[in-house]
Amino acid sequence: MKTIPLINKNDAKAAKISAQFVLEVHKSLTDFLRAGVTLPEIDSFVGEKLRSLKCKSAFYKYRIPGQPPFPSQSCLSINDCVVHGTHTMSQRAIEPGDLVSIDIGVTHQGWIGDAAWTWAIEETTEENMKLMEAGRESLLAGVAAMQPNRPLMDFAKAVQNVAEKEYGFHLIRGLGGHGYGKSLHAPPFISNVASPIHP
Template sequence: MVHYKTKDEIELMRKSALLVSATLEEVASKLKPGMSTLEVDEIAEKFILANGATPSFKNYKGFPNSICASVNSEVVHGIPNTYVLQDGDIVSVDVGVFLNGFHGDSAYTFAIGNVKPEILQLMKETKAALYKGIEKAIVGNRVGDIGNAIQEHTEKERGYGVVRELVGHGLGRNLHEDPQVPNYGKRGSGPIMKEGLVIAIEPMVNLGGRDVEYLEDGWTVITRDEKPSVHFEHTVAIMKGKADVLSSFAGIEKAEQNNPALTANY
């Protein structure tokens, strides 16, 4: 069932989404080689709690941590652990918060130190694809228009692999709501989008093939060919004419630029 939000509820969701963005900005300011993904989780959790919210992911269906930290060939849902980030790694940090009765959800992939040019290009094109999808997230369009725009930009034009098994989703009082929002599909297919729908658009794009598999922990998804994968995500409200992006990358990108341990020019 699709839950449409009032204008007041969307403003509450904006606060949740912007707190997610601020959390990712805090992470971006401190990421560096030699830091474990568990330390990244601790930074995020401390920041979320200090701002009066709770982590959406912690204990969600048994997930043990406050963020997902997915490194290199890990696509999504990486469990923070003792792995130490190395120069040349990429790490997707996915954050959700629950504030004022609503969830916010966003993800950003960071390049640690000197990352290979082809991986930086994958990051650039995946972020661009996210915005291509957002352009289609307007009243009267169909959900398939979003996935088609993402797939056209990444898979059909550039030969990357778009993950099929994991998709974006509706968002609100529940972390996952209808409808599902695939990153692939046919133009003009799927449910018609109406004003008040809030969704998480989150392309997951692989440098190699699209096939993935789960690790034994039951959460972490990796590329089958072990090539890198990139993940970006925004919380978006459907409006007439132009989507309202409730989360923001502006502060994250500034922190990324100011952190010498990260590669931001891609």
């Protein structure tokens, strides 16, 4: 298992600034997103907003060995696309009722901020609203479960309990979160599912 790197106060401040830029981009999307816009238009908007903040996308041209560079400024996932969708996946306009998840990654002064938000476009189904509520409530439960000197698996158990037992959804195995740092997927891996292979 990789250890979690310790950082000093100046590094923590720089990391916080990157996170604040992520928040600012998401807030600007709240006013921009509506039925009729396309994924390429959303991605272009994100790129322009990042430039106005004098920072860069942490995702654009990101490479995983053996894969082509990531083509988008942000990860754009509609409806049943779970994660890491791109602006090239669909040219259709977003429609009322769609769920749109946008993952923003920001690089600023060497530090990366990263967070995904999901929006319901206009009126949506009760099931979609329940899904978004389950996501929010499971995250809150996971954060509340994280305590000093406790294993990260406490987070996973809390998230899984809310999402699967309380709301009846099924979490995707193998997906989870990660640390903040100077690399996009900084350690540790934060599982959403209680498993003996994750600490």
